[in-house]
Amino acid sequence: MQTASPDVDVPVVDPSLAASLRLDLAEVGGTGYRVDAVEELLGPVAAAALHREHSLPARRAVAEGLDRRDPLAALVGAFVLGLEVPADVLAAALPRCGLEGAAALGLLHRGPQGTASPLLELRPYEAVDAVGPAHWWVASDLGEMAAPGPLRTDHVLGIGGASTTLAGAAVRTPVRRALDLGTGCGVQALHLRRHAHEVVATDVSARALRVAALTLALDGPSEEGTVELRRGSLLEPVAGESFDLVVSNPPFVITPRRPDVPAYDYRDGGLVGDALVQQLVEGVGAVLAPGGTAQMLGNWEHRRGEPWTERVAAWLDASGLDGWVVERDLLDPAAYAETWVRDGGQPPGPQADGLVGAWLDDLASRRVEAVGLGLVVLRRPLDDARPRLRRLEQQPGPVAGPLGGHVADVLAAEEALASLPDDALATRRLRVAGDVTEERHARPGAEHPEVVLLRQGGGFGRVVRVGTATAGVVGACDGQLPLGVLVGAVAALLDRPAEDVAAEVVPVVRHLVADGLLLIGGRA
Structure with missing residues (x-):
């Protein structure tokens, strides 16, 4: 049996037990202990309530599953909701690892009268990052829904x-x-x-x-x-x-x-x-x-x-x-204080009020008017x-x-722009990014739009208002002609000096490139 060090109440991981548990989690119920399987077990109403950190509908759905002796319900009840569950139903979900193995990994302890109680959360996790989709199981301490009171x-x-x-x-x-x-x-x-x-x-x-x-x-x-x-x-x-x-x-x-x-x-x-x-x-x-x-x-x-x-x-x-x-x-300051007092699991009452007051005093001592997160x-x-x-x-x-791909693109664009003065940028072919759309707004009956917006579908979803000359240049950025040629053509259409149009358009184009709405191609 594994043991924990005196200052750590989580055992050292046994790789063979972890491998057995991994196989069990991947096969339980035929579909595995995955996000979609959990949400199907709970149903849309209970799953949505759980995302709002309200667990009663989920507890009811799990109770129905346990009545059917559903092993997946035992996993969700124990390791998502923090409930005591029938040991034999949970054991059916872990045929290789077993309850003894799960206990040795620090996940649960055996209770009286044939029950098992969780010591840690173990949730399925799915994500999409710039590499692609992924499915994992993530261990953590029981959250405040499962273990009410201060953490x-x-x-x-x-x-x-x-x-x-x-x-x-x-x-x-x-x-x-x-x-x-x-x-x-x-x-x-x-x-x-x-x-x-x-x-x-x-x-x-x-x-x-x-x-x-x-x-x-x-x-x-x-x-x-x-x-x-x-x-x-x-x-x-x-x-x-x-x-x-x-x-x-x-x-x-x-x-x-x-x-x-x-x-x-x-x-x-x-x-x-x-x-x-x-x-x-x-x-x-x-x-x-x-x-x-x-x-x-x-x-x-x-x-x-x-x-x-x-x-x-x-x-x-x-x-x-x-x-x-x-x-x-x-x-x-008040919203910030309330956020972190709640995060610590402190229920409303005099103690919570005292903690909020401590935050307000601390922030006021440095003349803090707001706190940014980013x-x-x-x-x-x-x-x-x-x-x-x-x-x-x-x-x-x-x-x-x-956002990972967008962040990489912005860094690359900024690097490229740093070595491209305006005359060099004018020799490059630009094209509109594939996620960018244009919106034109005009008053009823007007011949020309009063507002032209470029809207980014990905990234931070930026919306950029541009003038007529910039809109004309951007609309022609298909990677075929260099920027300088497009500026000259739009200037001729508007019957304006090319240098004036360039002075208006090129700084905006730089921002559009830096934000990923325009992409830099090759030289003329």
Whole structure:
């Protein structure tokens, strides 16, 4: 029987037991323990309620399944909902691993009167990133639906919105070495091992590393890449090494530094305000190989009298790297405090009010008017002599699909534009990206449109308003003629000097190329 170390209550993973469990999960019910099978068991109403973190309809659906002695219902009841289930029904779902094997892996314990209770969550996970679709099982601690009340401070978080956002946004170009900084339950490492020859995954939490090891073991031996797990804070475990890609969902939550406010390993890095994100932005270049990219999520403070773009741009300047920051969400201090008090599992009441008050006092002490959340993309340029990329923008709202390919395209476009002055750009053939559409709006009876919009179907779904001359040039960008020729032709049609049209159009074209709405082709 496996045992856990004194400070870690999750056993070391036995590869043979993990392999047996993997086979069981893949075959249960004939379709396997997969997202679609779980949703079919629950039904659309219960599945939708569960996505809203309301579990009663799902518990009822599982109870009906257990009445039918459905092994899949036992898996969902135990490892998604955190319910005590009949041991014999759960055992039928695990014919190879068995309940003893699942207990040895730290997943459950046998209860009285023929029951079994979960110790960890084990959820099916499906995703689409820039490599393509994937199906896995991810271990984590039981969430607050399954284990109501405040979470333990070494809680290992499962898959949430932040982790899926980062997974979708990461560049998936094949690389030699990749780093998952703050791996948690291991989901980013799962994605990385598909396109990196070597992956190092770090975490300050010993429990998290044990749970991540189970997640990775359930993926089985990988033909693509190996994963090495290391314990330590931020960049300390990889000091002196270099990586082609770094991804991180770090413990970025701004937390009051008070003894009555719990500090959770998965979200709190122990620093004041947004200093952890600043430290990581400024320091990650030390482990980036030339041409390497780092992508991370983070919070930053909007302080009264100090634009957030200036504060974060100063971090980028200190890093010495190319930097692109996209703010995806913005919360006022009260909403921010309420979010993280709820996240810790604290029910409404005087204790929750006290925690919210602590957050409000902490943010007010630094004149914080709002907190931004978003994506940071950093790159070590191959040419140290050229100016550094600086993009800081707000792009709220949903996106149509994985952003990783778009992020790679934008970085490549910015690299190309840096070496193309206007006269050189004029010699290049451009074409409209395949996801771009044009909208024209006119008043009833008007001969010409008053508004022309270019709408991006992928990426961040940008909508760009352009003038008549720019619309004419973009409409002719089919990769056949160079930009300069198109500008001259549109100028002639509008009966305007070509230099005036160029002065109006070319700067807009640069932005359209940088945002992925126009693509650069060959020279004339």
